[in-house]
Amino acid sequence: MKLHFEFYGPISDRMGGAGFSLETDAAPQNRAALIAWLSHEHEGAGALGDSHIQIAINDELVRTEAGFDLSDGDRIAFLSPFSGG
Amino acid sequence: MKLHFEFYGPISDRMGGAGFSLETDAAPQNRAALIAWLSHEHEGAGALGDSHIQIAINDELVRTEAGFDLSDGDRIAFLSPFSGG
Amino acid sequence: MTRQKIILTGEALDIGRWSDWLAEDPACGAVAGFTGLVRAAQGLEALELQHHPVLTLQALERIARDATGRFGLAGVVLAHRHGRMAVGTPIVHIACACGHRRDALAGVSYMIDMVKTRAPFWKREWRTDGPHWIEPTQADHEAARRWMEEKT
Amino acid sequence: MTRQKIILTGEALDIGRWSDWLAEDPACGAVAGFTGLVRAAQGLEALELQHHPVLTLQALERIARDATGRFGLAGVVLAHRHGRMAVGTPIVHIACACGHRRDALAGVSYMIDMVKTRAPFWKREWRTDGPHWIEPTQADHEAARRWMEEKT
Numbered sequence: 001m002k003l004h005f006e007f008y009g010p011i012s013d014r015m016g017g018a019g020f021s022l023e024t025d026a027a028p029q030n031r032a033a034l035i036a037w038l039s040h041e042h043e044g045a046g047a048l049g050d051s052h053i054q055i056a057i058n059d060e061l062v063r064t065e066a067g068f069d070l071s072d073g074d075r076i077a078f079l080s081p082f083s084g085g
Numbered sequence: 086m087k088l089h090f091e092f093y094g095p096i097s098d099r100m101g102g103a104g105f106s107l108e109t110d111a112a113p114q115n116r117a118a119l120i121a122w123l124s125h126e127h128e129g130a131g132a133l134g135d136s137h138i139q140i141a142i143n144d145e146l147v148r149t150e151a152g153f154d155l156s157d158g159d160r161i162a163f164l165s166p167f168s169g170g
Numbered sequence: 171m172t173r174q175k176i177i178l179t180g181e182a183l184d185i186g187r188w189s190d191w192l193a194e195d196p197a198c199g200a201v202a203g204f205t206g207l208v209r210a211a212q213g214l215e216a217l218e219l220q221h222h223p224v225l226t227l228q229a230l231e232r233i234a235r236d237a238t239g240r241f242g243l244a245g246v247v248l249a250h251r252h253g254r255m256a257v258g259t260p261i262v263h264i265a266c267a268c269g270h271r272r273d274a275l276a277g278v279s280y281m282i283d284m285v286k287t288r289a290p291f292w293k294r295e296w297r298t299d300g301p302h303w304i305e306p307t308q309a310d311h312e313a314a315r316r317w318m319e320e321k322t
Numbered sequence: 323m324t325r326q327k328i329i330l331t332g333e334a335l336d337i338g339r340w341s342d343w344l345a346e347d348p349a350c351g352a353v354a355g356f357t358g359l360v361r362a363a364q365g366l367e368a369l370e371l372q373h374h375p376v377l378t379l380q381a382l383e384r385i386a387r388d389a390t391g392r393f394g395l396a397g398v399v400l401a402h403r404h405g406r407m408a409v410g411t412p413i414v415h416i417a418c419a420c421g422h423r424r425d426a427l428a429g430v431s432y433m434i435d436m437v438k439t440r441a442p443f444w445k446r447e448w449r450t451d452g453p454h455w456i457e458p459t460q461a462d463h464e465a466a467r468r469w470m471e472e473k474t
Binding site: 008061079080 | 358371372374375376377402413414434437438439440441442443444445455456457458462
Binding site: 185186189190193194196197198199200201202203204205206207208209210257258260269271274275278279282 | 337338341342345346348349350351352353354355356357358359360361362409410412421423426427430431434
């Protein structure tokens with residue numbers, strides 16, 4: 001399956017841009033596995049482990065403790081800590 | 086000497102208007118004496134004894150505990166509790 | 171070097187213009203404001219604000235000066251109507267500009283609390299059954315007293 | 323029956339018009355507001371606010387809804403810019419209308435505290451020496467947490 005990654009805020013600098021896509025046969029089912037896999041593919045991905053970074057799947061914030069079930073075409077966004085106003 | 090009295094806010098209703106003038110040879114030298122004298126001249130003047138009513142002499146707020154020294158032509162204003170905004 | 175406008179007027183308040191003026195200072199990242207208006211109520215035809223010809227403006231100036239010192243404000247607007255006003259009319263407008271939001275917001279709170287009980291105004295509602303003086307509430311007095319107690 | 327305008331835009335904020343709109347409700351005696359602007363700083367050329375295409379507007383809507391319920395607001399404006407802005411440009415404008423001043427002022431404080439740390443925006447300063455991401459301060463995080471603790 002194909003997964004699309006998006007990076008918002010400072011983390012996008014570490015990841016070399018706003019996003020990229022990857023192919024896999026065995027999609028990771030929790031946050032730790034996801035980041036371990038991304039770290040294989042991209043050297044900056046260790047920074048995604050910061051617990052202040054939130055994850056949204058298909059534009060919906062997810063609590064990642066419970067794990068997740070990714071499907072082909074899913075968009076996984078990593079959101080740096082917010083700084084609005 | 087001639088003294089001018091001014092009344093601001095609700096107290097003006099009790100005193101029958103915005104002000105009046107009185108003649109005296111012996112000006113009162115403290116708040117209690119002033120109100121006693123005014124009560125002789127005007128039936129509503131007892132209400133001026135309310136401790137929340139402030140006094141200004143010639144457009145300057147005065148602390149009346151210390152007494153005061155009135156002169157001919159002085160304007161004595163009684164200010165009802167404020168309600169602005 | 172505080173920029174300030176203290177206004178006591180019988181004319182309509184020109185709120186938009188002052189806000190623009192306050193926001194002109196590029197050193198200010200925060201502008202907070204408050205507008206109090208004549209609120210509709212059953213039988214209310216108009217609100218009247220009486221003032222003192224000398225002491226009222228002096229009190230407004232003192233309130234603005236105290237707020238400026240206390241919260242380090244770079245800009246202040248304190249404008250108050252007097253006279254008779256219809257429902258919906260702005261009575262008072264306050265705005266504070268400074269570097270950070272906390273001080274701007276606190277400055278506005280402080281000033282409106284002070285204006286309610288420490289500035290010589292007397293408020294009278296004109297209702298269908300005649301005029302009624304309005305006294306400040308107990309909460310108004312307490313709000314002003316709290317600021318006095320927590321001297322910075 | 324709250325009147326509300328939630329705006330996320332790349333265009334200049336039209337602050338005066340919304341304030342007028344909020345003040346139109348005759349049941350409201352109090353309108354409080356806050357405007358955050360790009361503050362001048364040594365070497366600062368522009369401020370950039372990035373946002374999320376879906377989540378940011380949702381967060382603004384939730385913040386306005388929470389404030390409305392918590393403070394009993396009759397009217398709310400929450401407007402936020404995104405994109406690149408010059409010094410002096412309004413970034414965010416918040417206004418609350420209701421019957422009494424306390425709730426209007428508290429509503430504004432609550433919303434700006436939430437917008438700082440709970441809405442998906444990312445702020446970057448463009449300085450003469452290049453771009454610098456701006457993180458929320460510790461004080462910003464604490465301000466938001468305090469509201470969560472003192473649940474009304």
